[in-house]
Amino acid sequence: SQQGEEDPQALSIQEGENATMNCSYKTSINNLQWYRQNSGRGLVHLILIRSNEREKHSGRLRVTLDTSKKSSSLLITASRAADTASYFCATDARGNEKLTFGTGTRLTIIP
Amino acid sequence: DAGITQSPRHKVTETGTPVTLRCHQTENHRYMYWYRQDPGHGLRLIHYSYGVKDTDKGEVSDGYSVSRSKTEDFLLTLESATSSQTSVYFCAIGQTQGNTEAFFGQGTRLTVV
Numbered sequence: 001s002q003q004g005e006e007d008p009q010a011l012s013i014q015e016g017e018n019a020t021m022n023c024s025y026k027t028s029i030n031n032l033q034w035y036r037q038n039s040g041r042g043l044v045h046l047i048l049i050r051s052n053e054r055e056k057h058s059g060r061l062r063v064t065l066d067t068s069k070k071s072s073s074l075l076i077t078a079s080r081a082a083d084t085a086s087y088f089c090a091t092d093a094r095g096n097e098k099l100t101f102g103t104g105t106r107l108t109i110i111p
Numbered sequence: 112d113a114g115i116t117q118s119p120r121h122k123v124t125e126t127g128t129p130v131t132l133r134c135h136q137t138e139n140h141r142y143m144y145w146y147r148q149d150p151g152h153g154l155r156l157i158h159y160s161y162g163v164k165d166t167d168k169g170e171v172s173d174g175y176s177v178s179r180s181k182t183e184d185f186l187l188t189l190e191s192a193t194s195s196q197t198s199v200y201f202c203a204i205g206q207t208q209g210n211t212e213a214f215f216g217q218g219t220r221l222t223v224v
Contacts, residue, residue, distance in 0.1 A: 006153075033212065042201055042215030043154075088153060090213070098169060099144060099205065099213055103153035 004089045004102025012108040019076040021105040023089030024069075030094045032065055034074050037086045037104070046074075046087075076107075084109045114138050117202050117216035124223055130189040132219050134202030136182075142205040143185040144213070145169075145177060147198040154201065160185055192223045 007022045023032070031050050035043040049056045049065045049072065056063045062075040076083055086104045114137030124130050134143060142161055146154040146169075156169030158177040166177050174196060176188045189196055202216040 040218075042217050043203075043213075044215070045212035048212065098156055098159060098167075099142075099203070100156060100170075101146070101154040103151070 004091055004100065006087070006089060006102045006105040008105060009103070010106040010108070012110060013079060015079055015081055015109050015111050017079055019079050019083070019107055019109075021074050021087055021107065023072045023074070023102055025072075025089070025091050025102075026070065027093060029067070029070075029091040031092055032063075032072050033090045033099075034061075034063060034072075035088045035090060035101075037088065039085075043088065079107075079109045081109050081111050083107060115202065115204050115214055115216045117200075117219050119219060120217065121220045122222070124192050124221070126193060126223055127191050130192050130221065132187045132200055132202075132221070134185045134187070134204075134216060136185075136204045138204060138206075138214070139182060140204040140206045140214075141182075142207070142213075143179065144203040144205070145175075145185065145187045146201045146203065147171065147196075148201060148218075149198050157187065157200075189221075192221075194223050197221060197223045 004023050004025045033048045034046045037043045047058045049063050060077045065072045086106050088101050088104045090101045116135050118133045144159040145157040148154050155171045157175050160166045160179040178186045200219045203213040205213040
């Protein structure tokens with residue numbers, strides 16, 4: 001079974017609004033990453049947060065991590081049409097070389 | 112873009128035939144991964160490598176084998192393709208275990224008929 005589960009599976013919002021998606025995972029992690037995938041393309045790394053961090057920012061992206069709840073959220077502020085994509089969280093565990101992905105959230109920004 | 116290429120990009124094959132997908136990198140990264148992507152399942156790890164001739168299984172390894180004889184090449188083989196292996200396959204590379212970003216190839220769309 002997969003380590004991560006994103007919620008919601010799909011999200012549609014108006015351009016300019018904020019988008020929030022969540023990731024829950026099952027086992028203790030070392031790091032958590034978020035990736036974006038445009039239709040028909042490979043995944044592109046967005047941001048990485050370590051297990052001892054609680055929040056991280058990168059441009060319009062804000063990621064939080066709650067290890068007690070085994071969950072993370074990705075906030076995209078002031079959304080743009082170009083943000084339309086699928087978003088995945090990925091985790092790795094200490095001493096385990098596997099990088100495991102969740103099932104993804106499909107985000108659609110309505111112009 | 113990171114120097115990672117997958118070949119072929121598209122392939123149609125018949126059930127029961129062997130198929131090999133190639134991932135080639137020019138970044139000298141230690142870690143290489145093969146994933147498959149299917150609707151409703153996201154990305155699932157098939158096999159990964161942490162060095163030349165060092166490989167291990169992922170969560171969906173049945174029916175697949177891999178080889179890494181050189182740092183730059185990671186091959187995924189379907190010994191006898193089945194229709195359930197119709198999928199989009201992605202290769203990824205990483206410099207370290209998981210505390211740096213992974214770079215993805217463009218994917219290989221495989222159809223088994």
